[in-house]
Structures are given as structure tokens and as C-alpha cells.
Amino acid sequence: MGSDNIDNGNGRWTTVWTAMPQVAWAEADHLPPERFLRFERATLRQTVRMCSTSEAASEDKRNTSEAKPSEETKTRRIRLRFTNTFGTSDLSISRATVGIPQRPGGDDNDTHAEDDTVHISGSRFVDTTTLCNVLFSGQPSAVLPAGGLLLSDPIFLPADTPDLSISLYFDKGLTTSPITTHPGSRTQSWLCLGDQTASPSLREGDALCSVLHWYFLAGVEEWTTSANSQKTIILLGDSITDGRCSTNNGNDRWPDLLGERLQREKRPLVTLLNQAAGGNCLLREGTGGPALLARFDRDVLSQPGVTGVLVCGGVNDIGTATDNLSRVVHDLIATYETVLERCTVAGLTTLFSTITPFDGPGQGYASPVREAARQEVNAWIRSSQAGRVVDFDAILRDPDQHSQLLLKYNSGDHLHPNVDGFQAMADSFPLDLL
Structure with a gap:
């Protein structure tokens, strides 16, 4: 060292x-x-x-x-x-x-x-x-x-x-x-x-x-003398937060765009750290890396200066489930509750985002039972985490067909937002939560 x-x-x-x-x-x-x-x-x-x-x-x-x-x-x-x-x-x-x-x-x-x-x-x-x-x-x-x-x-x-x-x-x-x-x-x-x-x-x-x-x-670390007022938020998520369908070399993932907004609105003491990965699941390990709780100590608690966590995952758990969706819903909620408990013990603020739509022609995740599971998890997030919710679902969904992304935010695969969608996520983010 x-x-x-x-x-x-x-x-x-x-x-x-x-x-x-x-x-x-x-x-x-x-x-x-x-x-x-x-x-x-x-x-x-x-x-x-x-x-x-x-x-x-x-x-x-x-x-x-x-x-x-x-x-x-x-x-x-x-x-x-x-x-x-x-x-x-x-x-x-x-x-x-x-x-x-x-x-x-x-x-x-x-x-x-x-x-x-x-x-x-x-x-x-x-x-x-x-x-x-x-x-x-x-x-x-x-x-x-x-x-x-x-x-x-x-x-x-x-x-x-x-x-x-x-x-x-x-x-x-x-x-x-x-x-x-x-x-x-x-x-x-x-x-x-x-x-x-x-x-x-x-x-x-x-x-x-x-x-x-x-x-x-x-990682990169910086020496700061404003430690008492600094807010450092870890973003735990999947390919949507990791920036799938953003511009190569363009730094226009939604966390990048939110960081630019924080600077424009003169909130420089908030730092967003992107700990997301394409394919990552909350409940199991795969090509997207370890499950959420398996990587929590490494990706959250070991980060110098961290003050809060935003959990943005769940879409891959639901989208890849082949049966027993009720069990997946149960386990996702239990994982959210465990994260909340661990963050509370560590003195960290905990935020949750709703799971965004993934229905549409040719999208392998799409099915009525998976959509029902998504709605059930989102209902739990909205009802039990009042005041700590970033409702990305409400920002990105088609108001006439809630199971689908709004066309202007759809990258084409009906799962990942395009850069306009990432900009909407950044523009609509409730800054007071930070």
C-alpha cells in the first residue's frame, strides 16, 4: 500500500x-x-x-x-x-x-x-x-x-x-x-x-x-478539507446505471449528466460514485459480477468518505427469472431491507430507485408475469421507502402504456434508455434527497 x-x-x-x-x-x-x-x-x-x-x-x-x-x-x-x-x-x-x-x-x-x-x-x-x-x-x-x-x-x-x-x-x-x-x-x-x-x-x-x-x-481518491459538508453517494446498479447505450468516450451516462447538473446548480459538495455493472443482479452472481450483498463491503463500506447509497438494481433478477416470480419479489424486498439495515448501522443515507420498464417487441425480458413482479416491487419501494425514492419508472415510462419506455427515451431494445432518457433521469432527479 x-x-x-x-x-x-x-x-x-x-x-x-x-x-x-x-x-x-x-x-x-x-x-x-x-x-x-x-x-x-x-x-x-x-x-x-x-x-x-x-x-x-x-x-x-x-x-x-x-x-x-x-x-x-x-x-x-x-x-x-x-x-x-x-x-x-x-x-x-x-x-x-x-x-x-x-x-x-x-x-x-x-x-x-x-x-x-x-x-x-x-x-x-x-x-x-x-x-x-x-x-x-x-x-x-x-x-x-x-x-x-x-x-x-x-x-x-x-x-x-x-x-x-x-x-x-x-x-x-x-x-x-x-x-x-x-x-x-x-x-x-x-x-x-x-x-x-x-x-x-x-x-x-x-x-x-x-x-x-x-x-x-x-478508484481515484482526493484529499479534501471539506469532509464535514461533503456528500458522497454510491450508486449500485446494472447496465442502465453503468451507461449501456451512452456515447463511447462521451461521459453521458445518467450519473455523469446528474453530476454536471449538480455543478450547474452550484451543489459541488455532492460526489456520485458509479459502482454499477452490466448484467449485475441483486440476488445472484453472474457475468455482471457478485450479487449486491456479496459486494456491499467492497463497493460501499470500503470507499473512503461515503455518506449514502442509491440502489438501482432488480431489473436483471426479474428479467431473467424463468419461474417462481413471487419468490424473486420476496427476495428482492428482503435484500432491500438488508441494505437499509446495514446502511443504518453504518450511518449512511439509503435511497432506492424504482425498476424501469422493459416490455416491447423482441425484448427477452418482456412477459406479463415479469411485468407484474416489477409493479409489485415498485409498489413496495414507493410505499415503504417514502421520502427516499427516486422514481425512474415514472420518469421514463410511456404514460399510456406503463410497461414500456416512452418512445423518445427508448434506445431500441425496450430496456435501456438512450442518451435523451439518461438526460431526463438526470434532470428529474430530486436533488433534495442528496
Whole structure:
């Protein structure tokens, strides 16, 4: 674990970005290209968008490792959290850097067919003037243990930095196959051969390729001095919260759009952490990762600074049930009650969202008995959780046919909202609950 290395006791670390760890499933296309299956002699460059700075940036004499001691620069102090949760072999990080990503441009010879020239997220380009070496207990390399976590030393970046470009070089790579990933990143990550962690762009010709997954990233933490007023809400959900049908590299999942609304309405002391995963169920483990209660300690209680939880799941439990829907309803309600009890004991605020519609032609989840189960669960949420409900069902449903999404919010599969639907969820979210 990295050293806190803190010189100011009037604050604490709080998480400002997360991705729920999952094991990579070959049949679900979670794996990198075959050449990089072990990440041997490979550079991995990934971008993430942190929540906006939680407070007015403090004056700090340190910025990057290159900053002069006399410089007074507004900075945000962060540290990176890496995960090998599902790995069965140690992974040595030979070198790591972090900086601010840039869009492609400036060198006409440095182009790649997979470059996104519109968005910062997903870029293989980084501003080298902001590039910092990432250290681990003062060392440039570290071992990410099988099944474990690794925390970096603190890093200082400009205060207005929302996006991070994180580059990792692995000399030896994994020796066994399980890979820890977040497959639903909706964000390009880049792989190439050799140590290119300090390169302004990962270069064509070294087996350069991109994938829409994150690997080995668990979180970013920030040092804050406004701990008493900070609200950090964990979002537990499935592909709807994870951003299925959002724009690749566009950061327009509904939690992203809600975060933008919080900034516009000058509520900067609320941080939303997305701990959702496509296919995740509340009651059982599957390709979407562990069941809700099995991951609760890891994804909620272990997050620094967490103050509340919003549970957005249930659609996959109902939608994949083949019989005994009454038992599924019973078990979902029992799970909600357990979450509420555990949050109360931990001193956390608990919120629940209603389950959104999934009826329509060709949608495999659609059936009258599943719709009845959805309505029963939603009725329980609305009646027993009064004052703690985000009614996404009411926001997205067709007012003339409650079992279906409103056409303008339907991505086409009758289950996942489109970006307009995500915007409606963000715009209609009752901010007072936060």
C-alpha cells in the first residue's frame, strides 16, 4: 500500500472516481486482444473522468514533480487505487505515469483508425508537461498482489483537472489467466508493446490497439478539507446505471449528466460514485459480477468518505427469472431491507430507485408475469421507502402504456434508455434527497 504522506491533518481522503471490479469473461468479450492477454511487455493507457473538485482548490506549493518549490499553484491532491481482485497471480507494475489527456492533433503522421477526435476521454494522447511519475511508497514499481489492492503515493495535478490519463507498463505480466476488469467502461483504453508510459502518444506500429474496457483500475481518491459538508453517494446498479447505450468516450451516462447538473446548480459538495455493472443482479452472481450483498463491503463500506447509497438494481433478477416470480419479489424486498439495515448501522443515507420498464417487441425480458413482479416491487419501494425514492419508472415510462419506455427515451431494445432518457433521469432527479 502507498504511504499517505500527508502534511495537513485537517482533512481526509475521499473517493472521486470508481469502477466496479469484475472478472473478465471470454464469452462476454471482456478480454483484451490475444497478443495482450497476459499484458506482458505492454503499455496500457486508460482515461477516467473524476468528479468535479469538491471544494475551492487550496493553495499548495507543490504541483507536479517538476514544480519549483517557490511556485504557488492551485492543485488537487489525488492518489490512484489499483485492483487485482480476481487475479490468481501477482502483477508487477514496472512503471506508471499520470497526466492530462489531449485530443489527437498536431502531428499528421500520428493517426490511427480508432482515434476519437471529438472527446478527451479515450484518448491515447497526453500532455507531457503535466505528466507525473506515479510512485508506490516512494518507489517507481510495485506488485499488485493476487486478489489485492494497491494504493499509490499522493500526486499533485492542476485543480481544474477532471480527466486523467493513466499509463501502466508491465514487463512480466500475469502468469495466470483471470483478469480484473470493468468491461462496460464506454471508454477506449489503449495497448501497445514496450514502455511508452512517458510518450505523448502511443505510437502506431507497436501492435497498437484499443478496447472499450478498463483494466486493474478501482478508484481515484482526493484529499479534501471539506469532509464535514461533503456528500458522497454510491450508486449500485446494472447496465442502465453503468451507461449501456451512452456515447463511447462521451461521459453521458445518467450519473455523469446528474453530476454536471449538480455543478450547474452550484451543489459541488455532492460526489456520485458509479459502482454499477452490466448484467449485475441483486440476488445472484453472474457475468455482471457478485450479487449486491456479496459486494456491499467492497463497493460501499470500503470507499473512503461515503455518506449514502442509491440502489438501482432488480431489473436483471426479474428479467431473467424463468419461474417462481413471487419468490424473486420476496427476495428482492428482503435484500432491500438488508441494505437499509446495514446502511443504518453504518450511518449512511439509503435511497432506492424504482425498476424501469422493459416490455416491447423482441425484448427477452418482456412477459406479463415479469411485468407484474416489477409493479409489485415498485409498489413496495414507493410505499415503504417514502421520502427516499427516486422514481425512474415514472420518469421514463410511456404514460399510456406503463410497461414500456416512452418512445423518445427508448434506445431500441425496450430496456435501456438512450442518451435523451439518461438526460431526463438526470434532470428529474430530486436533488433534495442528496
